[in-house]
Amino acid sequence: MSKLDVRGMACPLPVVQVKRALEAAQGEELHVLLDDGAPRENVKRFAQGRGYQVLEEKLEDGFAFTITGAGAATAPREAAPAAAAGPTVMLIGTDRMGDGAEELGRLLMKNFIITLLDLNDLPDRIFFVNSGVLLAAEGSEVIEALEELGNRGVEVLSCGICLDFYKKKEHLAAGGVTNMFTIAESMLKARSVVRL
Incomplete structure (x- = not known):
């Protein structure tokens, strides 16, 4: 399992970092720590929009996502x-x-x-x-x-x-x-x- 901490990052860095981590993980489970609000909403929408499953856990200082599945991020780029x-x-x-x-x-x-x-x-x-x-x-x-x-x-x-x-x-x-x-x-x- 890969781990990524995007807490404290300004938009759009949480989404960009998660995208890169998912591409590098090549289908491996990704554990992400992130802030509530826009980062949480944006990363969740991004991952689910690409076919990943997102398991969400509330923490004292934000949220933890476990992102699983092959998603579309590993698919060949469209022409x-x-x-x-x-x-x-x-x-x-x-x-x-x-x-x-x-x-x-x-x-x-x-x-x-x-x-x-x-x-x-x-x-x-x-x-x-x-x-x-x-x-x-x-x-x-x-x-x-x-x-x-x-x-x-x-x-x-x-x-x-x-x-x-x-x-x-x-x-x-x-x-x-x-x-x-x-x-x-x-x-x-x-x-x-x-x-x-």
Whole structure:
């Protein structure tokens, strides 16, 4: 069994370190010590998303994961053309649309997100970064629309570091928390990336 301690590491290092350890372990069981909150959520989502089983144990100073299974991390890398068949990813980096008056920009962004509900083709994932995370936090006028998008299969994810910066992590009201590793990986594997 391999062991890894990622406690105290900032996002996205816990996920990156676990990814590397899983690749090196080549199917061997991996024992990981990690902090609660975003590191725990991100590592668990990462491992399970790649076909690994995650056994979780609460500790006094965080969590311990035992990650088992072959997963997909040891599978051969996909050829570049496969990315063309990948998901559609939307990256929203602000709480307003366009340049100019802030009030108008916020109204445009609100209308854009609500309008997505009337479209047949939805993105597979929406990532909120920088001030875009404010759209998924309590007090936002688009929470119901984001929840409905989630109910329709759109994965709604906000950057953990950004939520921390704006002191909104405890006030996230729609979707989940993610990290830069997942955002970068999703963008590179996407069929198309829509950036706002």
